[in-house]
Amino acid sequence: MLAKRIIPCLDVRNGRVVKGVNFDGIKDVSSPIDLAKFYNQSGADELVFYDITASYENRSLFTDVLKTVASEIFIPLTVGGGINTLEDFDRVLKCGADKVSVNSGAIKNPALIGEAAKKYGDQCVVLSMDIKRVDGKFHIFSTGGRVDTGIDALQWAVNGEQSGAGELVVNSIDTDGVKNGFDLELLAEIQSRVKIPVIASGGAGKKEDFLELFKAGVADAGLAASVFHFKEINIKELKEYLKANEIEMRV
C-alpha cells in the first residue's frame, strides 16, 4: 500500500537555508544543497523549498539552488513562496520542481489554482493554507499567517479541490511552534471534506506526534521544519519508529 510521507521543509532566503544547526557529515548547514542531500539520505520522501527571498532580484538565486538540487536529488520537490502567477509556476517547474505550492497567491487570485491545474495538471498544484481559530471557526490567514482574511478555511479547502488543487497543506497557526502535536481536530475536519491528499503541518515536536497523526488517519503526510533542522527528530529514526508501530513507511 501507499506509504505515509515525511517531508522536511527548507526556508531559503537569498540562496541560503534560514535555520539549522550542525549535522554530522554536513559542512555547511545553511547550504540548501548539502541539507537536501542529507535529508535525502535520511529517507525524506519529498522536499519542500520555501522561497522567502524578499527582493525580486534575488529570485534567481533561488532558482539556481533549485536547479542544482534537482540535478542531484531524485525525489519529488515542491516549491512555494512568491507564487502569484502562471509565470511563477513556469519559472520553478523549468528548474526541476514537481509541484508548486500556492498560498497568498490563491487568496489574491482564486482563479490561479484552476488555471495552473489546467496548464500543468492537478498533481502539480498544491494549495497551502495557514489556518487559525477565530471565534470557534477556522479562518484562512494570509501574508505569512499575519492577516485574518475572514475566509472559512473548511470551505476554502473544498473550493481548492474543486478548482483543481492536487494536494492540500494544512498549516495550523494554533499548534505551530508549540511542539505539542499536530492539529488533529482541524485536520479531521478537512480530511472528511476532501479526497485529495492532505499534508499536516505545524505542531510536530516529537516522534510520537507523527504516530498520533497517522494513527488518527487524518493526513497522508507530515511536514515539519525546525524539529528536523535542529536535529530534535532524525528522519531515519522517525521512519523506523513509525514502521515498527505499523505505519506504512518507505524505509
Added chain:
Amino acid sequence: MIAIVDYGCGNLYSLQCSLNFLNLETVVTNDPEIIKSADKIILPGVGAFGDAVKLLNNSGLAEVVKKEAAKGKYILGICLGMQLLFEKSFEYGEHTGLGLIKGEVCPLSDDIKSDIKIPHMGWNSLCINDITDPIFKYTKNGDYVYYVHSFYAKNCDEALLAYSDYEVTVPGLVKNKNVYGAQFHPEKSGDVGLNLLKAFAELEDN
C-alpha cells in the same frame, strides 16, 4: 546514447538530470534521425492520453518509435509514456495507442470502490513477478517507487513484470520483448529509480 523523445508533453528536466547523474549520454530530441541512431529510446510524458497520442501521430514520431521497436531496440515508456505503449485508452473518450503492449488504460475511479484517494500519488512498494528480468538487476522485491497517476493499465497480465497494490493491482512495470513501460517515475524514485534506469541502460541486445 539514449534518445528522450520530446513530443511536447511534459517537463523533461528531471529525467535528463537523472540520466546525466548516472553518466549516461542522452539527447532530448524530436528528430527521427537521431531517434533512429540512438541505442535506446525513452518515451516520457505527463498529461492527457488523447493530446499526447495526437502529438505523437501528427509529428510522425509514433511511426518512428513503432519501427524502432519492431527492429528490437530497447524502449522505456514512463508514466503517460508507458500508457501510450498500450493498444488503447479510455481517458476522456477512447483513443488508440501505439499497440506495442497488449492491454488498455482505464480510469482508477472505475474500479476503486473505497474512499482511498485518486490520483494514486506517493510511494508504493513494488511486487516483482519476475525478478530474473535484467531490468531488476539492482532492484529488490518490495522496493518503493513514486507514482502520480489517475489512469492505469488493465488486461495486461502477460506483460506484467511488477505491480503495486492500491486496492486494485496497479501495473508498475510492464514488458513485451524489448519494450518496457514504467507507470511510476523512476527519475523521482530515489536510488531505486536510478537503479532501474541504470539497469535499463545496461540492457544488451540478444
